[in-house]
Amino acid sequence: MKFSLILLAALPIAAATCDSLNSVKVPNATIQAKLVAAGGYQAPVAANAKGKAPAADYSGLPAFCDVIVVAKPGSGSTVNIEYWLPETNWNGGMIVTGNGGLGGSLNNGGGSTRGGTPFIRNMSDGYVAAMSDTGHTGGNGAFLLNNDAMLDFAYRAVHETAEIGKKLAQARYESPVRRSYFDGCSGGGRQALKAAQMYPADFDGVLAGSPAAYSIGRAAQALWIGQATHKTADSALPQAKFAVIHDAVIAACDAMDGVKDGVLENPRKCTFDPKSIQCAGADAPNCLTAAQVETTRAIYSDVKNPRTGEVYFPGHEPGSENGWTTMAGANPFGVGIEVFRNGAFAGDASWDYKTLNFDTDMAKAMKGAGAIDSTDANLKAYFDRGGKIIQFHGWNDPQISPRSSVMYYDAVVKANGGLAKVQQNHRLFMVPGMAHCGGGDGTSSFDGFTALTQWVEQNKAPVTIAASKVADGKAVRTRPLCSYPATAQYKGSGSSDDASNFVCQ
Numbered sequence: 001m002k003f004s005l006i007l008l009a010a011l012p013i014a015a016a017t018c019d020s021l022n023s024v025k026v027p028n029a030t031i032q033a034k035l036v037a038a039g040g041y042q043a044p045v046a047a048n049a050k051g052k053a054p055a056a057d058y059s060g061l062p063a064f065c066d067v068i069v070v071a072k073p074g075s076g077s078t079v080n081i082e083y084w085l086p087e088t089n090w091n092g093g094m095i096v097t098g099n100g101g102l103g104g105s106l107n108n109g110g111g112s113t114r115g116g117t118p119f120i121r122n123m124s125d126g127y128v129a130a131m132s133d134t135g136h137t138g139g140n141g142a143f144l145l146n147n148d149a150m151l152d153f154a155y156r157a158v159h160e161t162a163e164i165g166k167k168l169a170q171a172r173y174e175s176p177v178r179r180s181y182f183d184g185c186s187g188g189g190r191q192a193l194k195a196a197q198m199y200p201a202d203f204d205g206v207l208a209g210s211p212a213a214y215s216i217g218r219a220a221q222a223l224w225i226g227q228a229t230h231k232t233a234d235s236a237l238p239q240a241k242f243a244v245i246h247d248a249v250i251a252a253c254d255a256m257d258g259v260k261d262g263v264l265e266n267p268r269k270c271t272f273d274p275k276s277i278q279c280a281g282a283d284a285p286n287c288l289t290a291a292q293v294e295t296t297r298a299i300y301s302d303v304k305n306p307r308t309g310e311v312y313f314p315g316h317e318p319g320s321e322n323g324w325t326t327m328a329g330a331n332p333f334g335v336g337i338e339v340f341r342n343g344a345f346a347g348d349a350s351w352d353y354k355t356l357n358f359d360t361d362m363a364k365a366m367k368g369a370g371a372i373d374s375t376d377a378n379l380k381a382y383f384d385r386g387g388k389i390i391q392f393h394g395w396n397d398p399q400i401s402p403r404s405s406v407m408y409y410d411a412v413v414k415a416n417g418g419l420a421k422v423q424q425n426h427r428l429f430m431v432p433g434m435a436h437c438g439g440g441d442g443t444s445s446f447d448g449f450t451a452l453t454q455w456v457e458q459n460k461a462p463v464t465i466a467a468s469k470v471a472d473g474k475a476v477r478t479r480p481l482c483s484y485p486a487t488a489q490y491k492g493s494g495s496s497d498d499a500s501n502f503v504c505q
Contacts, residue, residue: 016172018065018085024171026164029071035087038063056117063087064123067168071160076148079157081132082106083165084123085172091126092178094169096161096203098188101335102141103134103153111188113209113437114449118183128177130165132157141338144368145347154371155194158182162195162202179456183449185209185437186400189391193408194374196389200382205456207448208391210437212400213408215339216369217313220362221303221401222336223353224313225327228298230354234291237328244286245296246321248277253318258490261477261497263433263442265487267317267395268403274300299328307359314403323398323435333399343368377411379426388455389426390448390462392481394434396441402430409484419485428484429465443467443479464504480504 021033041058065085072078097118098111112118122129135152136143143149152160162180169177182203184192189211195202212218229236253270254260264270274296279287288296303313316324327333332353344365345351379389393405409428413419433442446467454460463483468475477497482488482504494501 016174018087018172021065021067021168021171024167026069026071026167028073029069029160029164031067031069031168033065033067036061036064036066041066056120058120061120061124062089065172069164071157071164073156073160074148074151076146077135077152077156078149079132079135079152079160080106080137081130081157081161081164082119083168084119084129085168086123086126086128089126090128090169090173092175093126094128094130094162094165094177094180095122096158096165096180096182097122097129097131098158098182098184098191099131099134100186100188102139102143102338103132103157103187104136104138104140104143106131106133111184111186111191113183113185113188113207122183127181128165128169130161132161141335141342142347144339144342150368151371155191155198158191158195159199159202162199179204179453181449181452181456182206185211187212189213190215190372190374192374193389193391196379196382196387197374197376200385200387203387205388205390205452207452208389209448210393210397210400210402211374211391211405211408213374214313214404215372215374216343216365217303217373218400218404219336219339220358220365221313221315222327222333223340223356224303224358225299226332226336226353227356228295229328231295232291234289235295237292237295237324239325239329240285241288241292242321242324242328244277245274245288246319248272248274249318249321252276257487258492259496264317264319264395265432266430267319270318272318295328299324303358305359305362312358312362314401314407316398317395317402319433319441320396320398320435323396323440326398326436340365375408375411377408377415379412379416383416383422383425387425388452390429390452390455391426392429392431392448394431394436394438394440394442394444396433397436399436405430406484423461423483427462429462429481430484430487431467431481432479432488433469441469443469443477443481445470445475446481466499 018035039059067083069081100111119129135157136149166177180203182192189208192206192208249272252272257265274293277287278293283289299316301315302311341351393402395402413422416422434440434444438444446465451462451465464480467481469477478499480499486504488502489505491501
């Protein structure tokens with residue numbers, strides 16, 4: 001992702017000091033504020049610990065006020081929140097960054113769409129930068145056994161972060177936050193939508209990338225694919241065959257959008273049948289056995305109740321095959337195991353995902369879905385405040401089915417007065433060829449955050465977002481991302497790697 005434009009003008013810094021924030025009164029919370037001199041920030045020990053990712057380069061940071069808050073919105077809560085408030089050149093804004101996966105840490109960057117380390121990026125751009133650990137430590141699902149911790153993860157941690165951050169900014173700068181934003185992808189995308197649904201006054205704009213809106217359904221899909229992949233020894237898909245399936249999909253459907261570029265503009269139009277590459281005889285590297293054909297069909301298929309036909313979650317799309325290791329590897333996707341073991345099965349260590357019944361057991365799992373899922377389509381309160389949502393999702397996402405974003409957006413359109421009215425506040429951009437939150441074969445480099453700030457601050461609605469495919473640091477293809485339901489159509493002449501030769505319609 002590119003660095004965004006700074007649209008808010010820098011404000012003069014008032015006389016209140018960083019240390020004075022230690023005296024700010026916040027119910028059920030403790031505050032520790034300290035001034036960090038320019039270039040003087042010391043990375044947390046964990047950032048340099050063995051087995052961890054290398055620490056970011058903090059040497060060029062300007063001076064800022066580092067504030068650690070421990071909030072307890074419930075009797076069983078412990079929400080750790082960190083804020084970086086710039087000492088100079090505050091632009092009047094605040095960005096709260098989301099969390100990837102099941103959260104459980106600060107400054108992990110897993111839920112950010114902007115790239116890099118969120119605190120560095122956002123504070124250096126003049127914003128108050130903020131993030132929570134979602135109310136627990138560690139990426140496993142044990143916190144689901146604690147109702148307060150579950151509610152903090154579901155929505156309270158983000159709400160606390162927004163409210164306390166505005167109080168700290170007011171005290172420090174003697175001026176209110178003029179614009180507040182939430183930036184999140186994956187689990188952070190779920191948080192973005194949940195914030196707009198439940199607390200319409202918290203954020204003026206939210207960027208919801210590849211959202212895990214149907215969290216329970218997404219967890220169920222991990223086990224659906226796990227059961228299909230490990231039904232028998234013959235059902236497993238060797239990783240080498242993911243590319244075989246992908247190549248067959250591209251050969252069958254690539255030209256349907258008028259351009260042969262290795263990317264499906266709209267995979268829903270592709271009716272690829274994996275039986276078309278079934279081995280004529282014995283198993284071979286370039287074909288699928290009969291059992292592997294059935295596994296592949298299961299991965300593409302919707303997760304359903306076998307008795308009623310109720311759809312819990314949509315299947316993966318054609319084109320996503322190169323990323324199937326996450327879901328169809330040696331073990332099921334860990335988030336699915338954690339959610340079901342600690343949610344529906346109360347932490348039973350002996351529970352085996354292979355025994356999950358997609359009829360009776362799903363009823364247990366869905367009882368807690370309302371708190372965590374961010375699928376409430378009624379956004380009237382948020383829209384009435386003028387709040388803006390940019391939602392995006394890659395069509396090749398191998399973790400969270402992109403059709404789940406389409407499902408949610410269609411529901412919002414239905415519940416809030418139709419497409420034309422909804423597009424005044426909420427737009428969805430489907431990204432051909434993009435994997436989970438980025439990467440893949442498509443034009444997955446784009447700046448959704450600048451598009452959001454321009455919409456909020458200049459009322460410039462994003463009809464298209466410029467996107468590129470980057471290789472070796474250079475843009476090798478550009479395309480417009482189109483506001484759903486429009487798609488990019490080739491005009492019929494000129495380079496298909498040039499966005500100017502496409503139109504959204």
